[in-house]
Amino acid sequence: MHHSNKIIKVLFVLSSLATLTLADWFDNGNFYQIYPRSFKDSDGDGIGDLKGIKSKLQYVKYLGIDGVWLSPIMKSPMYDFGYDISDYRDIHSEYGTLSDFDDIVAECKRIGLHLILDFVPNHSSHEHEWFKKSERNESGFEDFYIWRNPKIDEVSNTPVPPTNWLSVFRYSAWRWSEIRQQMYYHLFQDKQPDLNYRNPQVVTEMKAILTYWLEKGVSGFRIDSIPSLFEKVEADGSFLDEPRSYNTDCDAHDHCYLKNIYTEDQPETYDMVYQWRKLVDDYSKVNNVERKILMVESAAPIDLNMKYYGNSTMEGAHFPFNFDLLLKLTKNSSATDYKIMIEEWLNKMPKGHMANWVLGNHDRSRIATRLGVEKGDLFNILLQTLPGAAITYQGEELVMENVPISWEDTIDPLACNSPKEELDIRSRDPVRTPFPWDDTKNAGFSTGNKTWLPVGEKYKTVNVKAQEEAINSHLKIFRKLTKIRKEARFKNGTYDGHILNNGNIYSYKRQNGNEFAIIILNFGTTDEIVNLSEIYSNITSHLKVYTSSLESGFKDG
Numbered sequence: 001m002h003h004s005n006k007i008i009k010v011l012f013v014l015s016s017l018a019t020l021t022l023a024d025w026f027d028n029g030n031f032y033q034i035y036p037r038s039f040k041d042s043d044g045d046g047i048g049d050l051k052g053i054k055s056k057l058q059y060v061k062y063l064g065i066d067g068v069w070l071s072p073i074m075k076s077p078m079y080d081f082g083y084d085i086s087d088y089r090d091i092h093s094e095y096g097t098l099s100d101f102d103d104i105v106a107e108c109k110r111i112g113l114h115l116i117l118d119f120v121p122n123h124s125s126h127e128h129e130w131f132k133k134s135e136r137n138e139s140g141f142e143d144f145y146i147w148r149n150p151k152i153d154e155v156s157n158t159p160v161p162p163t164n165w166l167s168v169f170r171y172s173a174w175r176w177s178e179i180r181q182q183m184y185y186h187l188f189q190d191k192q193p194d195l196n197y198r199n200p201q202v203v204t205e206m207k208a209i210l211t212y213w214l215e216k217g218v219s220g221f222r223i224d225s226i227p228s229l230f231e232k233v234e235a236d237g238s239f240l241d242e243p244r245s246y247n248t249d250c251d252a253h254d255h256c257y258l259k260n261i262y263t264e265d266q267p268e269t270y271d272m273v274y275q276w277r278k279l280v281d282d283y284s285k286v287n288n289v290e291r292k293i294l295m296v297e298s299a300a301p302i303d304l305n306m307k308y309y310g311n312s313t314m315e316g317a318h319f320p321f322n323f324d325l326l327l328k329l330t331k332n333s334s335a336t337d338y339k340i341m342i343e344e345w346l347n348k349m350p351k352g353h354m355a356n357w358v359l360g361n362h363d364r365s366r367i368a369t370r371l372g373v374e375k376g377d378l379f380n381i382l383l384q385t386l387p388g389a390a391i392t393y394q395g396e397e398l399v400m401e402n403v404p405i406s407w408e409d410t411i412d413p414l415a416c417n418s419p420k421e422e423l424d425i426r427s428r429d430p431v432r433t434p435f436p437w438d439d440t441k442n443a444g445f446s447t448g449n450k451t452w453l454p455v456g457e458k459y460k461t462v463n464v465k466a467q468e469e470a471i472n473s474h475l476k477i478f479r480k481l482t483k484i485r486k487e488a489r490f491k492n493g494t495y496d497g498h499i500l501n502n503g504n505i506y507s508y509k510r511q512n513g514n515e516f517a518i519i520i521l522n523f524g525t526t527d528e529i530v531n532l533s534e535i536y537s538n539i540t541s542h543l544k545v546y547t548s549s550l551e552s553g554f555k556d557g
């Protein structure tokens with residue numbers, strides 16, 4: 001194979017009809033994350049909603065997605081845009097009603113999509129009735145949250161928090177309640193008090209909530225912030241201070257200033273996940289319905305993450321999110337860095353389980369902004385052709401970029417709690433802006449005069465309609481990928497990875513029986529001529545380009 005182009009990122013595939021294997025609907029599934037506030041506004045108030053989502057499910061189906069997961073839609077005062085739930089059994093009013101939700105479930109069934117809900121178990125909103133009751137010491141609710149008396153500081157003789165624990169949103173993770181005359185622990189904002197999973201009533205309530213949504217017809221859950229579920233309690237009921245991390249990226253108010261040995265990754269957390277897995281499996285068995293999926297959000301080190309898959313006696317989550325592509329790689333990462341990172345997960349994962357790859361989410365800079373717009377297709381090719389589940393955040397199929405938001409317009413609580421100079425690295429607003437449907441007013445997202453976050457300026461060219469109409473586009477490449485991905489060579493084919501061309505090219509072969517595909521990814525900045533015979537035996541001249549990135553200059557076919 002001889003080709004010389006500016007940046008070559010190509011997918012070669014032998015053409016042949018492939019057989020489909022029957023298994024659970026979510027095996028090596030293709031998942032799409034909708035951020036409900038920003039997907040589609042149906043009533044012109046500038047905020048996305050359930051009716052809007054319903055009107056666009058056909059688009060998600062057209063993308064070739066199996067399961068769509070919605071960031072939280074439950075009742076919330078929206079201090080963390082839904083990750084602060086005040087009623088786990090109701091829908092947030094700006095988004096719609098339970099009846100709108102039923103409509104979405106029905107529409108998903110009709111068109112063959114699986115609906116997954118974001119479940120936020122670590123904390124509720126401070127406006128949840130449980131918290132109000134707990135704050136008043138109401139019988140049965142005293143221990144729903146994590147209450148402690150302050151310590152008396154020996155030097156100043158004033159009350160101080162019981163431990164040095166820090167919030168993810170910066171500063172102490174303890175807050176004084178005038179009503180209760182005690183302090184409560186909140187890993188996130190003070191408006192997001194942590195629930196106490198050492199109270200069996202809390203465990204029972206949360207299980208009942210999972211069942212409630214299963215009965216409404218959801219196909220599973222994506223569970224938020226799982227490693228922080230339990231805190232380590234000493235025999236006398238006290239908590240200990242966490243040691244310093246000496247991470248130079250973190251100032252004394254940052255969560256990462258401490259090594260979170262007492263507030264993350266406690267053994268009881270894995271057990272809780274195994275219990276939830278049993279709950280969803282039992283539900284399917286008893287009701288004789290399709291299997292439900294459980295995916296957990298954890299940015300824990302890989303060896304700890306693997307424990308979420310289960311142990312030799314208990315099944316755990318179907319997978320813990322793999323954030324390596326999001327967290328470990330920079331513009332400088334080489335093809336070898338990618339190969340090592342990918343194979344580490346494949347090799348460490350317990351046998352018989354599903355790998356997964358997350359390219360983006362509502363918390364992290366978009367991949368195009370982080371790693372380069374010109375590599376957008378390359379990452380979608382990577383995501384869609386690796387073994388395991390693929391998880392796409394809305395807009396990545398269009399290779400959207402972050403939308404800059406000024407300090408004055410910033411509303412993300414994390415950014416608002418941080419120094420102004422750090423806006424660019426902290427703020428999550430730029431990845432949460434409205435989705436661009438077309439080049440009309442507000443990118444077709446809303447007919448209103450104002451949207452909750454501004455629409456990015458690039459929408460005139462980067463939008464669904466333009467990319468559907470173009471002869472070739474990021475969106476069209478994405479669709480070709482999701483289509484071929486359903487074939488056996490991708491669904492459960494073997495993986496054989498190589499580095500070539502002085503570390504610029506990462507290539508792998510996916511094979512099932514006689515059917516195979518070769519993926520060639522150029523992480524370098526120059527043209528490369530690739531000799532596939534050097535690494536793959538039996539390569540003949542009958543290869544055909546299935547799809548390639550826009551920049552490569554290749555024509556498919």
Ligand SMILES: *[C@@H]1O[C@H](CO)[C@@H](O)[C@H](O)[C@H]1NC(C)=O
Nearest residue numbers: 135136137142179180181182
């Ligand atoms: C609530 O109970 C805690 C623990 O027993 C106690 O320290 C606190 O003073 C009580 N608060 C009120 C308002 O009764």
Ligand SMILES: *[C@@H]1O[C@H](CO)[C@@H](O)[C@H](O)[C@H]1NC(C)=O
Nearest residue numbers: 270271274310311312313314
């Ligand atoms: C697997 O996890 C369960 C629940 O946490 C625990 O009871 C059991 O001992 C574990 N089994 C092994 C082999 O570690």
Ligand SMILES: *[C@@H]1O[C@H](CO)[C@@H](O)[C@H](O)[C@H]1NC(C)=O
Nearest residue numbers: 328329330331332333370371
């Ligand atoms: C990439 O490498 C350049 C040159 O060595 C360096 O200045 C830059 O900080 C690196 N960027 C990242 C994100 O590591």
Ligand SMILES: *[C@@H]1O[C@H](CO)[C@@H](O)[C@H](O)[C@H]1NC(C)=O
Nearest residue numbers: 043044045046447448449450
């Ligand atoms: C939008 O602005 C126009 C012009 O100022 C005004 O006529 C219209 O009522 C506004 N619409 C809404 C929904 O506020």
Ligand SMILES: *[C@@H]1O[C@H](CO)[C@@H](O)[C@H](O)[C@H]1NC(C)=O
Nearest residue numbers: 021022492493494511512513
């Ligand atoms: C793929 O799945 C089919 C059906 O389950 C199985 O027969 C085959 O061995 C699998 N192939 C690979 C490479 O795992």
Ligand SMILES: *[C@@H]1O[C@H](CO)[C@@H](O)[C@H](O)[C@H]1NC(C)=O
Nearest residue numbers: 001002530531532533534535
């Ligand atoms: C490609 O590699 C094969 C195997 O190493 C070698 O025989 C062949 O000459 C190479 N082709 C070119 C054009 O370099």
Ligand SMILES: *[C@@H]1O[C@H](CO)[C@@H](O)[C@H](O)[C@H]1NC(C)=O
Nearest residue numbers: 511513514516536537538539
């Ligand atoms: C290469 O092709 C030959 C002849 O078709 C076949 O016997 C052999 O198994 C193939 N080797 C590999 C590694 O696929």
Ligand SMILES: CC(=O)N[C@H]1CO[C@H](CO)[C@@H](O)[C@@H]1O
Nearest residue numbers: 080083188224225297361363
């Ligand atoms: C990636 C992700 O899900 N992030 C969420 C983790 O949980 C906190 C609190 O619930 C949210 O603020 C993040 O958006």
Ligand SMILES: [Ca+2]
Nearest residue numbers: 041043047049
């Ligand atoms: Ca709306």
Ligand SMILES: [Ca+2]
Nearest residue numbers: 194228229230
């Ligand atoms: Ca917790």
